[in-house]
Each structure stands twice: as C-alpha cells, then as structure tokens.
Amino acid sequence: MYSMTNRRLVILTEGRLDVFSAKTAVSVIRYRKEDVVALIDRVNAGKDIESIIGIGKGIPIVSTIAETLHLKPTALLIGIAPPGGMLPAEWRKHITDALINKLHIISGLHCHLDDDPEFCKLAHDHQREIWDVRKPPEDIPLGSGKAKETKTLRILTVGSDCNIGKMVTSIEIANAAKKRGFNACFVATGQTGIMIDGSGIAVDHVISDFISGAAEKLVIDRSHYHLLSIEGQGTIVHPAYSGVTLGLLHGAAPQGLILCHQPTRKTLRHFANFPILPLPYLIDLYEKLAQPVHPCKVIGISLNCFGMTDHDALQEIQKVEKETKLPATDPIKFGVNKFIDGIRPLLP
Amino acid sequence: MYSMTNRRLVILTEGRLDVFSAKTAVSVIRYRKEDVVALIDRVNAGKDIESIIGIGKGIPIVSTIAETLHLKPTALLIGIAPPGGMLPAEWRKHITDALINKLHIISGLHCHLDDDPEFCKLAHDHQREIWDVRKPPEDIPLGSGKAKETKTLRILTVGSDCNIGKMVTSIEIANAAKKRGFNACFVATGQTGIMIDGSGIAVDHVISDFISGAAEKLVIDRSHYHLLSIEGQGTIVHPAYSGVTLGLLHGAAPQGLILCHQPTRKTLRHFANFPILPLPYLIDLYEKLAQPVHPCKVIGISLNCFGMTDHDALQEIQKVEKETKLPATDPIKFGVNKFIDGIRPLLP
Numbered sequence: 001m002y003s004m005t006n007r008r009l010v011i012l013t014e015g016r017l018d019v020f021s022a023k024t025a026v027s028v029i030r031y032r033k034e035d036v037v038a039l040i041d042r043v044n045a046g047k048d049i050e051s052i053i054g055i056g057k058g059i060p061i062v063s064t065i066a067e068t069l070h071l072k073p074t075a076l077l078i079g080i081a082p083p084g085g086m087l088p089a090e091w092r093k094h095i096t097d098a099l100i101n102k103l104h105i106i107s108g109l110h111c112h113l114d115d116d117p118e119f120c121k122l123a124h125d126h127q128r129e130i131w132d133v134r135k136p137p138e139d140i141p142l143g144s145g146k147a148k149e150t151k152t153l154r155i156l157t158v159g160s161d162c163n164i165g166k167m168v169t170s171i172e173i174a175n176a177a178k179k180r181g182f183n184a185c186f187v188a189t190g191q192t193g194i195m196i197d198g199s200g201i202a203v204d205h206v207i208s209d210f211i212s213g214a215a216e217k218l219v220i221d222r223s224h225y226h227l228l229s230i231e232g233q234g235t236i237v238h239p240a241y242s243g244v245t246l247g248l249l250h251g252a253a254p255q256g257l258i259l260c261h262q263p264t265r266k267t268l269r270h271f272a273n274f275p276i277l278p279l280p281y282l283i284d285l286y287e288k289l290a291q292p293v294h295p296c297k298v299i300g301i302s303l304n305c306f307g308m309t310d311h312d313a314l315q316e317i318q319k320v321e322k323e324t325k326l327p328a329t330d331p332i333k334f335g336v337n338k339f340i341d342g343i344r345p346l347l348p
Numbered sequence: 349m350y351s352m353t354n355r356r357l358v359i360l361t362e363g364r365l366d367v368f369s370a371k372t373a374v375s376v377i378r379y380r381k382e383d384v385v386a387l388i389d390r391v392n393a394g395k396d397i398e399s400i401i402g403i404g405k406g407i408p409i410v411s412t413i414a415e416t417l418h419l420k421p422t423a424l425l426i427g428i429a430p431p432g433g434m435l436p437a438e439w440r441k442h443i444t445d446a447l448i449n450k451l452h453i454i455s456g457l458h459c460h461l462d463d464d465p466e467f468c469k470l471a472h473d474h475q476r477e478i479w480d481v482r483k484p485p486e487d488i489p490l491g492s493g494k495a496k497e498t499k500t501l502r503i504l505t506v507g508s509d510c511n512i513g514k515m516v517t518s519i520e521i522a523n524a525a526k527k528r529g530f531n532a533c534f535v536a537t538g539q540t541g542i543m544i545d546g547s548g549i550a551v552d553h554v555i556s557d558f559i560s561g562a563a564e565k566l567v568i569d570r571s572h573y574h575l576l577s578i579e580g581q582g583t584i585v586h587p588a589y590s591g592v593t594l595g596l597l598h599g600a601a602p603q604g605l606i607l608c609h610q611p612t613r614k615t616l617r618h619f620a621n622f623p624i625l626p627l628p629y630l631i632d633l634y635e636k637l638a639q640p641v642h643p644c645k646v647i648g649i650s651l652n653c654f655g656m657t658d659h660d661a662l663q664e665i666q667k668v669e670k671e672t673k674l675p676a677t678d679p680i681k682f683g684v685n686k687f688i689d690g691i692r693p694l695l696p
Contacts, residue, residue, distance in 0.1 A: 110557065143588030145619055208559050209458070209552040211591040237640040240491030242598050243559040246584070247591025271493055277640055288633060292585040292625055 004198035007035040010068045010103065011079040012094055015043035017061075019053055019306060020269070023163055024108060024192040025079030029056040031171060031196045037071040038062055039079070040094060065097035075104040077195065087111055095119060102126050108133045108191025110205065133191045134202040136214065143212030148253035148294040150223035151348045156254035157232035157302065158286055160261040160276050161268050162241060165304035165331070166232040167193050169260055172331040174229035176340050182347065184227040187218050189248060193231045204233055204244045211247025219252055226347050230254065236285060237277060238268065246289065253294035255346060257286055258339060262304040263316045279324055300339045301328040352546035355383040358416045358451065359427040360442055363391035365409075367401055367654060368617070371511055372456060372540040373427030377404040379519060379544045385419040386410055387427070388442060413445035423452040425543065435459055443467060450474050456481045456539025458553065481539045482550040484562065491560030496601035496642040498571035499696045504602035505580035505650065506634055508609040508624050509616050510589060513652035513679070514580040515541050517608055520679040522577035524688050530695065532575040535566050537596060541579045552581055552592045559595025567600055574695050578602065584633060585625060586616065594637065601642035603694060605634055606687060610652040611664045627672055648687045649676040 011029070013022045017039065029036055029049075038060050039049065045063045049056040062068060065076070076098035078091070087109055095105060095113065099122035107113045107130070114120055114130040123130050147154070155173065157166035167190060174186035186193070188200025201214045215230075222228055230252050234241035259282060268274040283298045290296045301320050305313035313330050320328040327338040359377070361370045365387065377384055377397075386408050387397065393411040397404040410416060413424070424446035426439070435457055443453060443461065447470035455461045455478070462468055462478040471478050495502070503521065505514035518534055519541070525532035534541070536548025549562045563578075570576055578600050582589035607630060616622040631646045638644045649668050653661035661678050668676040675686040 110555070145587030145622060204555075204557040206556055207458070207552075208554055208556040208592050208595065209589060211556045212588045236594070236637070237598075239493030239598050239601075239641045240560045241557060242637075242641075243591040243593075243595025244556050245591075246594045247556065250585075250587050250590045253587075274493065274640065285636060288636070289584070289590075292622065293587045293590075 006074070007032075008037045008072055008074045009035050009077045009106075010038045010040060010065065010073040010075070010098070011036060011077045012091060013039055013041045013079045014088070014091060014094070015041060016080050017041050017044050017052055020163060022053070022080050024195065026053050026055070027167065027192045028077065028079070028195055029053070029059065030168070033059075037073050038068040040064065040068070065094055065101055065103070069101060073103055075106050077106040078109060087113070096122060099123055099126055099128055102128060104128045105130045106133060106195060107131070108195065108202070110134065133194045134205040136201055136206045140201070140206055140210045140217055141213045142210060143216050143251050145253070145293065147216045147219040147251060150219060152219070152223045152225055153227045153256070153343065153346050153348060154219060154230060154252055154254040155227065155256045155258060155343060156230045156249065156252050157258045157260050158245070158249065159232060159235045159259065160279070160282055161265060162234050162238065163269055164262050164265070165260045165302055169258055169302040169331050169336070170229045170231040171196070172336045173258070173339055173343070174227075176336050177227050177229065177343070180340060182227050183225050184229060185222050185225040187222060187228050187230040189215070189218065189231045189233055203248050204241070208243060208247075211244060212251030215248045215251025227343065232260070236282070236289065239271060239274060249286070249290055250293045254290070255294075255296050256299040256343065257290070257296055258300045258302050259283060259286070259298050260302040260304065262306070264307060279320065283324065298326060299342050301326050303328055303330045305330040305333060354422070355380075356385045356420055356422045357383050357425045357454075358386045358388060358413065358421045358423070358446070359384060359425045360439060361387055361389045361427040362436070362439060362442070363389060364428050365389050365392050365400055368511060370401070370428050372543065374401050374403070375515065375540045376425060376427070376543055377401070377407065378516070381407075385421050386416040388412065388416070413442055413449055413451070417449060421451055423454050425454040426457060435461070444470060447471055447474055447476055450476060452476045453478045454481060454543060455479070456543060456550070458482060481542045482553040484549055484554045488549070488554055488558045488565055489561045490558060491564050491599050493601070493641065495564045495567040495599060498567060500567070500571045500573055501575045501604070501691065501695050502567060502578060502600055502602040503575065503604045503606060503647075503691060504578040504597065504600050505606045505608050506593070506597065507580060507583045507607065508627070508630055509613060510582050510586065511617055512610050512613070513608045513650055517606055517650040517679050517684070518577045518579040519544070520684045521606070521687055521691070522575075524684050525575050525577065525691070528688060530575050531573050532577060533570050533573040535570060535576050535578040537563070537566065537579045537581055551596055552589070556591060556595075559592060560599030563596045563599025575691065580608070584630070584637065587619060587622060597634070597638055598641045602638070603644050604647040604691065605638075605644055606648045606650050607631060607634070607646050608650040608652065610654070612655060627668065631672065646674060647690050649674050651676055651678045653678040653681060
C-alpha cells in the first residue's frame with residue numbers, strides 16, 4: 001500500500017477545476033494541502049487557484065508533468081471523479097509521463113489503471129506503484145447484520161443527493177470530536193475519503209451482494225473507537241446509486257444519521273428530471289428504512305451553503321432548524337459544534 | 349454463449365437436495381425438466397426425487413459423473429446457491445470429472461469457475477465451455493433513470509425476504525400472460541433465472557454503482573415487449589442484500605409490484621434476529637421508495653404456501669386479501685390468473 005507520509009502530490013484536473021467537478025482535487029487540497037505541490041490543468045494553467053476554488057493558496061497550476069519536476073513530486077493523483085469513472089483519453093499522456101519520471105499514481109477511477117498493460121509495464125520498469133483506490137480488498141464478507149452489536153457510536157452521513165457534502169461533514173465531525181478529546185475515527189467509504197485518510201473501502205465498487213458486508217467490515221475493524229464518523233454515499237432516492245446508499249445504511253447499522261443537503265440545489269445533479277425531495281420526507285424515509293435492521297434517528301442537518309453569503313446561510317440554517325426541529329449548520333462556514341453537542345451524550 | 353437447445357443436464361446438489369437449499373436445482377427441474385437427465389447427490393443417491401422435492405418424477409439420483417455417462421449428458425449444472433456463492437471443496441472432483449468426460453459446466457456461484465486454472469485448462473483441453481452465469485456483461489452503463497420512458501409494462505416482484513418465490517412468480521406471470529396471447533417476456537436478474545431462460549444479468553454480481561444501470565439495460569433491451577415480468581431480488585429491509593433490491597427497483601422503474609411472502613416464515617432466512625415485517629408496512633415502504641424515481645403500486649401478493657394444505661393455503665390467501673385489499677394467490681398451487689386480470693388493463 002502506498003505510504004501516506006511525506007507525500008508530494010501533483011493533482012490532475014485538466015480543465016475541470018471547479019468545486020463540484022473536481023471534488024477529489026478540492027477535498028485533497030482542503031484536508032491534505034501540505035501534501036500538494038502542484039496542479040496540472042492546461043485550461044487554468046498560470047491562474048490563481050484560490051480565485052477558482054476558494055482554497056489552496058500558493059499551489060501552482062501548470063500544464064505538464066515536466067513543469068512540476070523541480071518541486072520533487074512523489075505521486076500523480078487523478079483529481080476528478082467523472083460519472084462512470086472512466087479515464088478520459090487525453091489524460092493517458094500525463095500518466096505515462098508521471099510514471100517515466102518516477103511518480104507513483106493514485107487513482108479513484110472505476111477502471112483500474114493497474115490493469116492497463118502500458119501503465120502496468122511502465123510502473124514495473126520504473127519501480128513505481130499504481131494505487132487504484134477503488135479496488136476493494138479481497139476479504140469482504142457477506143453482511144451478517146452484526147455491526148449493530150459493536151459498542152461504538154456509529155454516525156453515518158446521508159444526503160438529499162450525491163456530491164453534496166457527506167464526506168466533508170463526516171471528516172469535520174471526526175476532527176471536531178478528536179479536538180474535544182473523544183476517541184473518534186473518520187471512516188472512508190469513497191475514493192476521495194480513502195485518498196485523504198489512507199484507509200477505507202469504496203463501497204460503490206464492491207460486488208453488489210457485498211455492499212453491506214463491506215460497510216460492516218469497516219465498522220467491526222474499527223469498533224475499538226468510541227465514535228465512528230462514517231462517510232455516506234449517494235441518496236436513497238437516486239435513480240442510479242440508491243442501492244449503494246441503502247446497503248451502506250443497513251451494513252453500518254448507525255445509531256444516528258446526519259442528513260446533508262444543499263439549499264440551492266433543486267434537482268439531482270446530472271438528473272434534471274428528478275427534483276430534490278423535502279427534508280421531512282427524506283428524514284421519514286431514512287428512519288423507516290433503517291428501523292427493521294437497526295433503529296436510528298436523524299440527529300442533525302448539514303447544509304452545504306456554497307455560493308451563499310454568511311447572512312443568507314444563517315437564515316437558511318434557521319429555516320431548516322424550524323422545519324425539522326433538528327440542529328443544522330454549514331460545516332465549512334460555521335463548524336460542527338452543534339452536532340458534537342448532540343453526539344456527546346450518545347457516546348459509550 | 350452456451351446453447352440452450354438440446355441440453356442434457358446433470359445437476360449437482362451433493363447432499364443439499366431440499367426445496368430451499370437446492371433452489372437452483374429445484375427451479376431448473378420445475379421449468380426445464382425435459383433438459384435434466386440426472387442428479388448427483390451422494391446422500392440421496394438411489395432415492396425417489398419426487399418424494400424429496402415434490403417434482404422431477406423419473407430423474408435418477410446418482411453419486412458420480414461416471415454413473416450418468418450412459419445418459420449422454422452435455423453439461424454439469426451446479427444446482428445450489430450457497431450464501432457467499434463459494435465452491436465447496438468436495439465438489440471439485442465432480443467438476444473435473446465432468447470436464448474430462450466432455451461435459452460443459454454451468455455455474456451460478458460468486459466465484460468464477462473459468463478463473464480457476466485447473467478447470468480452465470481442462471475445459472480448454474477438452475474443448476468444453478464453462479458458463480459462469482453470474483459473470484456480468486462488460487457493457488453495463490451507469491443508471492440514467494430512463495427505463496421509465498419505455499412504453500412496456502414493467503411488473504417487478506419484490507419480497508418480504510430472499511428465497512421466497514420471486515423468480516417463480518415472475519416466470520409464472522410471464523408464462524400465463526403468453527398463454528393468454530400477450531407479448532410478454534420473463535426478465536431474469538439472478539443466476540437460476542438466467543439458467544432457465546438463457547439470458548439476463550445477475551444484478552447481485554455487478555459492481556454496486558451499476559445495479560440500477562444493469563436493471564435499466566435489461567428493460568431497455570426488451571422494451572419491444574408489451575409486458576416485462578421482472579424477477580426481483582432480496583428484500584428492501586435485508587441486513588445483507590437490501591442494496592441490490594433497491595437498485596433493481598429504481599433501475600427497472602416498474603409500474604406495478606407483486607409482493608412475495610411466505611406465511612409460515614417468521615424471521616429472515618439465515619438471519620434469525622430479524623423478524624419478517626407485516627405486509628402493510630412493506631407495501632408502504634416499497635411504494636414510498638419507488639415514488640420519487642417512478643411511482644408504482646403493489647398490485648398483488650404472491651404467497652409461497654409450501655408445506656401447507658390447499659385448505660390452509662386458501663384460508664391464508666383470504667386473510668391476506670382482507671388485510672391488504674389486494675389479490676393474492678399461491679402461483680404453484682393456484683396459478684396467477686388473478687394477477688393477469690389485474691395486469692391486463694395496464695398493458696400498452
């Protein structure tokens with residue numbers, strides 16, 4: 001497994017550098033900025049990264065691997081997660097350049113780069129590793145329903161859509177809990193979370209009969225922690241990804257859910273025919289679905305108020321708190337202390 | 349692809365020949381009896397098959413491949429689907445014997461037999477095929493939510509548990525509809541259904557991000573039919589398999605559901621801590637979950653009254669009809685005309 005220490009990452013975004021398309025890049029910069037030495041993005045080369053994504057001050061954007069070599073990079077990280085996870089053809093050259101220049105490759109794409117004969121040979125010749133983050137471990141069991149027998153407090157993020165703040169919320173909860181001295185752990189279930197944390201299973205990439213088993217394994221392997229802040233996936237009402245969401249909900253058997261939502265989003269991302277549902281409908285549905293396997297409650301609403309002023313965000317938070325009778329916050333703008341206050345009394 | 353015509357099958361059940369453990373064997377005998385020349389089951393060798401599983405009159409049960417050769421078999425079919433789908437070690441000899449004697453192999457196990465070097469070499473040497481029924485096609489797309497735009501009537505079976513009669517109900521509906529002259533098609537989504545029908549996708553064996561995409565592909569590829577009778581999987585409240593159930597529900601976007609249930613079963617099979625839920629709770633949950641992607645209604649209850657007298661089964665059917673206000677039947681005991689009557693006015 002690729003080492004998480006002393007990383008010097010070059011991140012490939014290639015023209016897709018915005019907060020939503022380059023979710024992986026943005027999140028790695030947010031939580032592992034000290035590891036990132038440059039971005040490769042021909043369209044945005046030379047521009048100021050902070051003016052584009054609001055974070056990352058000082059990280060240069062360039063066009064080629066060659067321009068990053070003086071920064072002594074150790075790995076090229078594929079920084080987007082396109083629908084379907086396939087590798088855009090024009091990116092191949094960056095990957096071969098990286099391997100030739102002795103960089104490791106970190107990828108969260110559905111297609112496994114280490115199954116590619118050309119990449120595989122180059123990696124072998126230059127003694128580099130290709131870390132296909134989404135490749136699941138081989139020892140995932142079928143679900144047994146046993147995560148609920150662990151003593152740890154399991155808090156899972158769920159959402160009104162994909163790509164809406166579940167990973168960020170789960171990381172922020174784990175970090176805030178640790179700051180308060182709790183024995184807490186972030187549990188990554190998607191490629192970006194795994195790249196940030198160094199461990200986890202991409203539950204959207206296991207054989208579908210094993211989704212719950214993967215979630216259960218993640219919980220049981222970490223059950224010595226008092227608090228597991230588990231990254232959710234998708235949404236229960238998604239025409240493409242709902243199966244992953246539900247398998248994760250039943251496998252992880254959380255006692256508490258944090259429902260993530262973006263107030264400005266009116267339809268599912270990339271699925272304009274599917275409106276985002278009202279929060280009370282979603283709360284009821286998540287709780288009803290969890291109930292027969294392991295009863296749990298939604299204990300907070302995490303709002304992604306990206307693009308809103310702080311004033312508007314606060315108004316939205318108040319509105320949602322009134323509507324749902326639950327604590328709400330925007331983790332990036334205002335932190336997650338409200339959630340930690342609710343979680344504290346539930347700790348074992 | 350292995351040919352479905354002129355098959356002469358030997359089915360391996362090896363001591364597990366009962367109606368629930370040998371679901372695959374029993375179903376292939378039920379719907380393809382003319383294809384089956386013998387069973388291999390050391391524990392039951394020499395016994396009368398009909399007295400064990402109620403069907404299959406005249407099919408001999410023997411102990412070895414050698415004893416079947418005078419029947420000129422063309423293929424060995426693995427007749428059970430154990431939890432996890434792994435190959436019991438003691439079965440290897442039967443498979444190697446079969447290949448050496450020029451039988452093809454048909455398997456629905458999770459582990460792919462054609463990835464096994466020994467089997468692979470034997471198959472090559474003897475020019476036989478290994479058909480791993482669960483291996484998905486390589487061109488499954490991500491879900492797009494587009495199954496609902498097809499004009500075909502899509503009827504999906506759902507259930508209160510696994511292994512409760514969904515496949516049988518879907519086949520019976522397709523067969524009864526065809527008998528009445530409707531342009532109908534059974535859509536297999538599991539290994540046994542595929543073995544019976546010769547086509548389909550084992551949705552429990554695709555990468556989990558693609559469950560809905562697989563279901564959608566099955567529908568769109570068959571949208572020239574007026575009626576698709578789609579085999580369901582698992583149950584929405586299953587601690588291990590719920591993800592597959594929900595992905596299938598959203599991907600297939602059915603207009604009508606048939607809820608399958610076994611009155612004598614009180615807890616989930618192999619999961620004694622999880623009670624079977626009341627039918628009204630399940631009906632409500634399935635409809636609420638389907639609604640945001642494609643609204644649908646439960647239009648009938650299929651009861652698996654195995655082991656009950658006809659008199660008791662009829663009483664149960666009446667009780668369920670009163671409780672749910674929906675037509676109920678046991679497809680094996682009493683046929684599915686009640687369902688067809690309900691489906692007919694919905695046809696395009």
